[in-house]
Amino acid sequence: MQGKTGVTDTIIDIDCVTKRYGSHTVLKDLCFSVRPGEKLALIGPSGSGKTTILRTLMTLETIESGTIRIDGEHLFQMERNGRLVPADEAHLHRMRTKIGMVFQLFNLFPHKCVLENVTLAPMLTKGVKKADAERRAMELLDLVGLADKARAMPVQLSGGQKQRVAIARALALQPKIMLFDEVTSALDPELVEEVLNVMRMLGSTTDMTMLLVTHEMSFAHDFADRVLFFDRGRIVEEGPPDVLFTNPSHERTQAFLKKIIAAGQRI
């Protein structure tokens, strides 16, 4: 499962990864793998390291030790003269083409209209011609139900609409892996469903590998193939949603889910 043999049936291999902020250890000897096309939900209390792992895969964070492999290739290292050396910017740039990310706070480019938000990266990073980029962007905006907002500025959109644009923006680069970091946490409750619907649609119509950090337990239950429960930088328990949500074996998982239910969430 760890993919140490080279040729693997995994798209992400995380092996013994440790990450610290100063003296605080956020990820402790973390190991897990993800199969191509798998939908993986990362749940757990805040500060448990689940967001950090997504940010690390997007190369927004570095790690102190361990290795991460995407598609069989090292993320933070590269081979030079038969030896592994720290990755340079060109290597990271190439690795990032495999990964897209959607953020909790959308992070749309506020000075660009919706269409430009979606076309910017393909035009700059892949040299796609403007007309082609716009045609593809309109398809994606149509997919997320926002074709009529193509010329709107982000400030004119609701939170749910912004997040759907952010999803279209990430899709425009055609990543193999999509990372969703608490994408509904900043939304008003009535806007959550429109974003989750887009994700459901992506999950059922594409073979992208999707990792989501979420506090929406019922969505994680329906959507994910596998759930990882994080606590204090480690995976405490993992399993298919039916097992983990209904019959968790670890007492910390039980306590966490009990709290979630007490807070009024359906699982």
Add this chain to the structure above:
Amino acid sequence: MEWDWEFVREIMPTLLDGLRITLLATLLGSILAAAAGLGFALLRRSKSRPVARTTGVVVEFIRGTPLLVQLYFLFYVLPELGLLLSPLTAGVVGLGLHYATYTSEVFRAGIDNTPRGQWEAAKACNLTPYQTWRHVILPQAIPPMIPALANYFVAMFKETPLLSAITVIELMSEARSVANSNYRYLEPMTLVGVLFLCISLIAVPALHMLERRFRPTR
């Protein structure tokens, strides 16, 4: 001492010639101050510690010494080192670099105010650092800075009489030369004040317009 309108009419064309040079020096100085200020701000953020540190020292040095001294240095000392600048060039370089140390602070603050999420989104979109600056950070950071930058340009305009010290024939030195040759100071100096005031009065509403136009929307 009586106000002499005839004398005013006589010297006005000369003073307006001077004003033209004053405005030219302000315009060129402002462009240099904006460009060099952005350069200083970017170099101070450089990942290379020596580059950032050296830029910081240079900026503090320029800001901490008087503009008049810098002008003398550029015009009278540099030729001894083999670099001969025309009076206007030396004046524009002096004004521009001096004010660049102020505008670099404006740029620094504007860049720091850009939310971290924008850098992260740019990275997730796989933009290169140059593309991130060019297409994401600067287009957001610069509009809110424009009023503060324009304030410095108006301040620079009012300091241009210092250029007369290095023989730039701008408004103040034209006025002084007509005053000296006619032994009349009332009209030339009053007119210098009035002309500066007129330009400043035009600049103030223009500034307010800029402020309204670029008021932050976030």
